[in-house]
Amino acid sequence: MLYVLGDIHGQTAALDRALGLIEADGGADAPLIFLGDYVDRGPDSRGVLDRLIAGRDAQRPWRFLLGNHDRMFLRFVTEARNHDPRVLSGKGWLHPALGGNATLASYLPRDAFDHPEGGGIDTLARSGLDPLPDPHRDALVAAACEAVPQRHLDFVAGLATMIEDGPNLFVHAGIRPGVPLPEQAEDDLIWIRDGFLDHDGDYGRLVIHGHTALERPTHFGNRIDLDGGAGYGRPLVPALFDGNGWFTLHDDGRRPLTPP
Secondary structure, three states, X not given: OEEEEOOOOOOHHHHHHHHHHHHHHHOOOOOEEEOOOOOOOOOOHHHHHHXXXXXXXXXXXXXXXXXXXXXXXXXXXXXXXXXXXXXXXXXXXXXXXXOHHHHHHHHOOOOOOOXXXXXXXXXXXXXXXXXXXXXXXXXXXXXHHHHOOHHHHHHHHOOEOOEEEOOEEEOOOOOOOOOOHHHOOHHHHHHOOOOOOXXXXXXXXXXXXXXXXXXXXXXXXXXXXXXXXXHHOOOOOOEEEOOOOEEEEEOOXXXXXXXX
16 A cells, blocks of 8 residues: 655645545555645645654655755755746746745744835735845845754755656656656656656556646546645645555545546
8 A cells, every 4th residue: 555645835734634534544654655845835834844854753654755846945045046947937936926935934933034015024925025136035045044944954855856666656747758767857857747748658657746736636547646736725635556556535535546
């Protein structure tokens, strides 16, 4: 038995509910893979990372993948980088569409930053800050370096980009068709959409991923997308593989997850 959770995006209540469903179905020591994007958009990225690290430290059989939002968070705090070239719109991490503003707000005291629109962290959480002038960037990076626990940065820095398990391959975003697994680029593993989502060929393994938000987890035949949109307020739905097939977990129990 193997359980999987898609993108959490700072939603601690949704995470706690999903973990409760998994424990009710498979017990407290159920093996679980997290597909990445633990931070951004939701109100409590700090709380999500605290829960994941606590589970790891308690030696629960949990494995974790790196998401693109997790890497943006790490790079902002450790490298003062607010832009990722894979964001074609040019929006920075602190734009509300990306949600880094909500992540910082979960760590920083309310008076840790003077927002140019007035107010402090509350304004940042509500409105973001993009474009981000250098002086404001420097002030926010300095405040984040002081407020973000080193264990959170170390956790994100140590995340895997791919997990192979039996007939299944787990990644955050997807893989580049035609490229051998050892040669897959990290940027593709955490960002890819074009060339992956529209590919209907056989990958040799079923690819389990998140990253692209849908209304609900969906089986496409050669891949399963488990990002059900928790970052936008939709439920965080656990999935499980029982050795023969895939299911999603709900209050009323298991439901088969099969291709259309």
